[in-house]
Amino acid sequence: MTPEQASELVARVCGLAPVIPVLVIRDASHAPGLARALIEGGLPVLEITLRTPAALEAIRAMAQIEGGVVGAGTLLTEADVVAAKEAGAAFGVSPGATPRLIEACEAHDLPLLPGAATPSESMALLERGYTVQKFFPAEANGGPATLRAWAGPLPRVRFCPTGGIGPDNAASYLALSNVLCVGGSWVAPDDRVRAGDWDRIRQLAREASSLRPAR
Numbered sequence: 001m002t003p004e005q006a007s008e009l010v011a012r013v014c015g016l017a018p019v020i021p022v023l024v025i026r027d028a029s030h031a032p033g034l035a036r037a038l039i040e041g042g043l044p045v046l047e048i049t050l051r052t053p054a055a056l057e058a059i060r061a062m063a064q065i066e067g068g069v070v071g072a073g074t075l076l077t078e079a080d081v082v083a084a085k086e087a088g089a090a091f092g093v094s095p096g097a098t099p100r101l102i103e104a105c106e107a108h109d110l111p112l113l114p115g116a117a118t119p120s121e122s123m124a125l126l127e128r129g130y131t132v133q134k135f136f137p138a139e140a141n142g143g144p145a146t147l148r149a150w151a152g153p154l155p156r157v158r159f160c161p162t163g164g165i166g167p168d169n170a171a172s173y174l175a176l177s178n179v180l181c182v183g184g185s186w187v188a189p190d191d192r193v194r195a196g197d198w199d200r201i202r203q204l205a206r207e208a209s210s211l212r213p214a215r
């Protein structure tokens with residue numbers, strides 16, 4: 001898969017909802033209920049971080065749920081890419097980007113949303129053909145003001161900012177011309193997932209899916 005094809009697919013995925021839930025799943029038995037609650041709440045795109053031993057099993061389970069588009073987050077190595085693909089991930093997300101990781105995603109046909117934190121990193125990805133990038137960690141890197149400044153010199157790059165985003169600041173990112181959607185863990189708080197409180201998570205997803213840009 002070429003970088004251009006990957007970016008086109010990722011742009012389409014990022015256009016499905018204003019928020020991509022970033023999920024840390026400790027018990028794969030939570031995966032089906034959690035996925036259903038988020039999808040029913042209007043958030044069909046789900047990013048499962050490969051940060052827990054249960055993550056791959058959770059991807060496998062969530063990929064079966066109708067209406068969802070399931071991706072793997074925290075991709076760091078080629079082994080992660082192979083495992084994510086094998087589990088049924090439709091796309092991948094990485095906090096940064098290395099040549100080896102990018103090559104692995106291209107070789108294994110996993111559309112990548114690669115992370116960038118500086119103009120040079122964004123330019124390197126653009127040079128290679130990645131026009132859709134994750135801005136990470138968004139709040140710690142200056143938030144919406146930084147992305148607004150990047151829009152001048154880097155008008156061809158569009159972003160999914162992630163890291164420190166919640167219900168209070170999401171709209172200020174979504175208002176930017178170079179933002180397609182935002183990512184965040186706030187829609188699936190750890191204690192609500194552990195409790196299997198799918199009603200609360202469905203409600204958080206509803207609120208997130210109705211977010212509109214504050215212009």
Ligand SMILES: O=C(O)C(=O)C[C@H](O)[C@H](O)COP(=O)(O)O
Nearest residue numbers: 049073074095162163164184185
């Ligand atoms: O695991 C990854 O691949 C990451 O890049 C980090 C996550 O995107 C952020 O940790 C989510 O940020 P919060 O919404 O502030 O919790």
